[in-house]
Amino acid sequence: MITLQNISKVFKTDAIETWALENISLTIDKGEFISIMGPSGCGKSTLLSIMGLLDLPSEGTISINGNNPLTLKDKQLAKFRNEHLGFVFQSFHLINDLSVRDNVAMPLLYRKVSSKETKQRVEAALEKVGLTHRMDHKPSQLSGGQRQRVAIARAIVGNPSIIFADEPTGNLDSVMGDEVMQMLLKLNEEGATIIMVTHDEQQAKLTDRIIRVFDGRQVSVQPQNKLETV
Numbered sequence: 001m002i003t004l005q006n007i008s009k010v011f012k013t014d015a016i017e018t019w020a021l022e023n024i025s026l027t028i029d030k031g032e033f034i035s036i037m038g039p040s041g042c043g044k045s046t047l048l049s050i051m052g053l054l055d056l057p058s059e060g061t062i063s064i065n066g067n068n069p070l071t072l073k074d075k076q077l078a079k080f081r082n083e084h085l086g087f088v089f090q091s092f093h094l095i096n097d098l099s100v101r102d103n104v105a106m107p108l109l110y111r112k113v114s115s116k117e118t119k120q121r122v123e124a125a126l127e128k129v130g131l132t133h134r135m136d137h138k139p140s141q142l143s144g145g146q147r148q149r150v151a152i153a154r155a156i157v158g159n160p161s162i163i164f165a166d167e168p169t170g171n172l173d174s175v176m177g178d179e180v181m182q183m184l185l186k187l188n189e190e191g192a193t194i195i196m197v198t199h200d201e202q203q204a205k206l207t208d209r210i211i212r213v214f215d216g217r218q219v220s221v222q223p224q225n226k227l228e229t230v
């Protein structure tokens with residue numbers, strides 16, 4: 001479903017070149033729940049951004065669902081990302097002036113979806129995360145865990161084939177973090193492919209595989225966590 005071949009990323013500023021990623025190759029299958037782990041600054045977020053087509057690699061190729069998105073022009077790339085990929089970030093990235101309902105509807109604004117269908121899809125996504133009773137609230141009126149659940153509803157409303165989550169529980173206390181993690185596990189059980197950056201070994205153990213990164217290089221892929229913990 002996702003294949004990266006020889007992906008490198010160099011950030012160039014005036015005097016310095018930083019190789020955030022060096023020669024990463026990996027394959028992620030449909031339906032997998034993957035954790036990306038490693039020390040601060042090792043390149044996890046850069047890797048997630050490149051897999052999620054939010055940033056372009058300096059070298060290498062990416063295939064997603066059999067497509068080669070790196071050949072697309074900006075507008076087509078945005079359309080591809082909107083249709084295939086969903087995102088959840090550590091700091092939620094919700095728009096505070098909009099209601100929960102309107103935040104969740106955002107990815108559908110870029111598609112030709114009727115208002116009736118938008119309403120149905122938004123309500124179904126909010127039902128999945130248990131927040132239909134908060135649809136007309138503003139994000140500021142919700143707890144951190146609830147805000148992240150709104151962000152998850154926004155990530156799934158467009159029915160993407162892959163969900164990227166960058167430290168989705170990083171700003172939450174352990175109870176709310178567990179709630180969000182359980183929600184991601186449930187979405188995965190229902191068929192979603194999920195790729196998550198995390199610092200939390202306990203959470204990572206609940207996922208199918210851990211990809212460990214060190215200094216921009218992939219140092220190991222730990223297979224079949226779920227079997228190990230049985």
Ligand SMILES: Nc1ncnc2c1ncn2[C@@H]1O[C@H](COP(=O)(O)OP(=O)(O)OP(=O)(O)O)[C@@H](O)[C@H]1O
Binds near residue numbers: 012020038039042046
């Ligand atoms: N836009 C940028 N310009 C220059 N250097 C960058 C940029 N983004 C990231 N880097 C550098 O690339 C390296 C990898 O950063 P990245 O954010 O991917 O690490 P990370 O593993 O996600 O870190 P953390 O766990 O602290 O969030 C770091 O050395 C960082 O300073």
